[in-house]
Amino acid sequence: MIKNIIDLHMHTMYSDDGEFKPSVLVQMCKDAGLKYIAVADHNSVKGVEEAVNTGNELGVEVVPAIEIDCTYEGVDLHVLGYYIDYSMKEFEALEESILGQEKKASPERLRLVEETGIYVNRDKLNKIMKNGIIIGEDIAEASIYEPENKDNSLIKPYLEGGSRSDNPYVNFYWDICAQGKPAYIPISYISLKEAVDLINRAGGIPILAHPGKNIHEDKKLFDGILDSGVKGMEVYSSYHSGEQISFYREEAEKRGCIITCGSDFHGKTKPAIQLGGCGCDKNTEKKIIENFIRNIK
Numbered sequence: 001m002i003k004n005i006i007d008l009h010m011h012t013m014y015s016d017d018g019e020f021k022p023s024v025l026v027q028m029c030k031d032a033g034l035k036y037i038a039v040a041d042h043n044s045v046k047g048v049e050e051a052v053n054t055g056n057e058l059g060v061e062v063v064p065a066i067e068i069d070c071t072y073e074g075v076d077l078h079v080l081g082y083y084i085d086y087s088m089k090e091f092e093a094l095e096e097s098i099l100g101q102e103k104k105a106s107p108e109r110l111r112l113v114e115e116t117g118i119y120v121n122r123d124k125l126n127k128i129m130k131n132g133i134i135i136g137e138d139i140a141e142a143s144i145y146e147p148e149n150k151d152n153s154l155i156k157p158y159l160e161g162g163s164r165s166d167n168p169y170v171n172f173y174w175d176i177c178a179q180g181k182p183a184y185i186p187i188s189y190i191s192l193k194e195a196v197d198l199i200n201r202a203g204g205i206p207i208l209a210h211p212g213k214n215i216h217e218d219k220k221l222f223d224g225i226l227d228s229g230v231k232g233m234e235v236y237s238s239y240h241s242g243e244q245i246s247f248y249r250e251e252a253e254k255r256g257c258i259i260t261c262g263s264d265f266h267g268k269t270k271p272a273i274q275l276g277g278c279g280c281d282k283n284t285e286k287k288i289i290e291n292f293i294r295n296i297k
Contacts, residue, residue, distance in 0.1 A: 004276045004285050006293070008038040008063060009080065009209065009234060009262020012047040015067075016102070016130055017137045017170070019267025022047035026054040026062065032275045036293050038082060038262070040065035043098045045086035061293070066091065067209060068199070069098065072192035072225055076179045078209035079192065079230065080260075081199035083296055088202050098187065099131065105185040106134035112183035113139050113176060118155065119148035136173030136183070137269040144168055166272040174213075196229035205296070206230050207260050210237040212244040222251065232258025236280035238273045239264065245279065261288060 011018035012025050020028065022039060029037050037060060039051040048064045055062035066081045084091075106129075113136075114120055125134065125142035140158070149155040157175075158168035164175065177183045190198075199206045208215075208230050215221045235248045236259075252259050261278035264270065280288070 003033075003274070004261060004278045004280050005034055006036040006261060006280070006285055006289055007034055007263050007265070007276045007278055008036070008065070008082070008260050008288075009040055009067070009237070010037060010265040010275065011041050011067075011267075012039055012051065014044045014047040015042040015266070016133055016135045017042075017173075017266050017269045019269070022051035023054040026051050026058060026060055029275055030058045030060050034060060034276050036061045036063070036289060038063035038065040038080075040067040040080050040082075040262075042067050043069055044095045045084070045091045046095075048086040063293070065204075066199075068094070068195045069187070069189045070192045070195035071189050072228065073221065075214060075221065076189065077192060077214050077225070079195045079199070080207040080209050080234065080262075081195075081202065081204040082207060082260075084199060084202035084204035086202075090198060090201070094190070094198070098189075099133065101187045102133045102135075103131070105187060106132070109136070109177060109183055109185045110134050110139060112185070113143075116154060116176070116182050118143050118152060118176075119146055121146050136177030137169040139177070139183075140169040140172035141269075144172065167270045169269045170266070192225065192228045192230070200229070205232075205258070207258060208233040209262070210234055210239045210264060211248055212237065212240045217244070217247055219251070226255060226257070232260060234262050235259045236261035236278045236284070237264060238262075238270075238277050238279065240279070258292060259284065259288065260292065261285065 012022045052062045064086045068079050121142045128138045144158045157164040164171040196206045211233050261280040263273050263277045265273050265275050
């Protein structure tokens, strides 16, 4: 994976699955040689101001951003909003709505995981979870390495040497708790259009996050997403294979979309993902900086 000086997708402790304080994360970015970053927490802007202020102190340019969960045609999507006015009260209401639903869904999510035959260490889980919310990554941390699961065929892919062991916690989430999986609990996310409208009202730019993880290579779905007002896509992502990067770059260029790059760094839930690990070639990186970062400024 090519190491970049720009990374427009990372999370702080204000995401349920994030690890670091905003100031700590920005210092880590500085130490890693990053110059342009975006803090884009899940449905939250609580960490943006601290990140921006720390960036000003350290000489790291921090783009104020958010990653909004939404739905389109029955598919759960993540839309990034860049250069938003993060003081807008509507972002607080969005976060409160999601957190309230996640708290209600947590016991059922845990029950469904246990019904698959996976043992979950509930004492450990209670120490890990934040704000009374149990996410798939927390369940993974409280189950994968427990002795009770050492012979469990469902767990073996996440253990050392297994096919899903590179990022075991988040892979567990995608395999067990994500949309269409055994322990999926639907949350009433806002529609894609509502997400786009919110970002627009905040003066921001809506970009589709890691499309290869949500819509795969569905051109019809992608066309509809763009028709809803999304301005571009995260072509370069730690989730994307080389083939997917080529596919989405071609589709973006064909449609005149904005192209961005992001690692989706979280910390311990995605240990194989490094800051700046976007896989973006240096020529494209330069174009993103000149045409997106500097042009927007």
